[in-house]
Amino acid sequence: MGERPLVMSCGDPSGIGPEIAAKAWNAVGRACPFVWLGDPQHLPEGVAFRVVDDVADCGGDVLPVVPVTFAAQARAGHPDLANAAGVIDAIRRGAELVQSGAARGLVTCPIHKAALKAGAGFRFPGHTEYLAHLAGVDRVVMMLASDALRVVPVTIHIPLADVPKALTPDLLEATIRITHAALIRDFGIARPRLAVAGLNPHAGEDGTMGHEDREVIARVIARLCAEGMDLRGPLPADTMFHGPARARYDAALCMYHDQALIPIKTLAFDEGVNVTLGLPFVRTSPDHGTAYDIAGQDVARPDSLIAAIRMAWEMGA
Structure with a gap:
């Protein structure tokens, strides 16, 4: 693999994150390689993946996964507070990988902030503030971007x-x-x-x-x-x-x-991208939430996540 890949944190495994991550890999994973940080047991049934220890090992035709430990199996549409620590750990590890230079940028799948607060005492309003904390930055800006x-x-x-x-x-x-x-x-x-x-x-x-x-x-x-x-x-x-x-x-x-x-x-309802400005690294995410109401039904559209991947890839060039 010639270029550094992106890393993608899994988000809430009970939401649509694992489903759209797999769909996004099939759509753009070869053109914009990324490594998924999460529990492979949370991926939809039948998704081909391979476990890797090093994000540089992201070539091939199936989704590369750096495993993250979660306390419980995920039930689509039903967030489990026991999994809050795993969700936070995936974000932290993604930030570490991109700050170390191992990854080109970080793409984050949707989280449920109330579940993180209740399950793991998460004290940040959301992804953006947590990433600013991890990066040691006092002030960041949220941009929503599309063509x-x-x-x-x-x-x-x-x-x-x-x-x-x-x-x-x-x-x-x-x-x-x-x-x-x-x-x-x-x-x-x-x-x-x-x-x-x-x-x-x-x-x-x-x-x-x-x-x-x-x-x-x-x-x-x-x-x-x-x-x-x-x-x-x-x-x-x-x-x-x-x-x-x-x-x-x-x-x-x-x-x-x-x-x-x-x-x-x-x-641009389906193509909007959330971009965090002011961090010392690239971070994008889809402009939607966990969508518990349709999780596990194989109907979630990956368009916004695909747009977030493409934008992170271009920004990290």
Whole structure:
């Protein structure tokens, strides 16, 4: 095997992760080699695999697996708290492999955060924060990316009522800087163009619909534009995502979760990729959850995971 492979953490084995990992291997495993970190007993019945000790040993025609110990067999659609420690260990081992240089990037399959908290005392809001902890990074940024659109929510999993207070100049500036640097380093865009949404309807309409757009967002944009960044905004969010508007920027920064995720899930529901910016290594994941309701039925589509694999492979080049 000439090039370093990707590594893929298994996610919750009671969800669709093992199923879509096997489907993704069949679709792109030769073009974008990856090694699966998990318990091979959790793979769907009949999936061909081989156990490897070294991620470099990823050639061949069947899914290479680095075994991870789990306490229990998995039942599709029914998370077992006894398996929480195994799920966390797979993520940790994946991060170690990519940080050591053995792997090209890390692709993570979906987890169930409540199960990890209840089963193993997981103290992080999700993958992103845990990976930042493992990497020793203070601040990272979540990007959702597809061929049609890249979006970055500045505030993420907080109540909408808490967004105005959370939207500080420091947070906005740091998010813009991390996004700008990642577009250059990871996506090969020499001079990124960033569109920045307003918080309020019509971007506040000169203060008549809220002051945050003028007093926080516009001031940060002006300061960074003076440094030479190509920023536009604050822009009314309702006119940012049609085709001609999207052609004018490389990524859109949005002020809260749904402002970012509604447009990308409308445009690319099955192909969206979650990318963590600001880590010292490449990390992507599919933009969906464990899908317990369809786990084990062989109906889960691997499109988003395949897109995450392809994007991680390109970013890790």
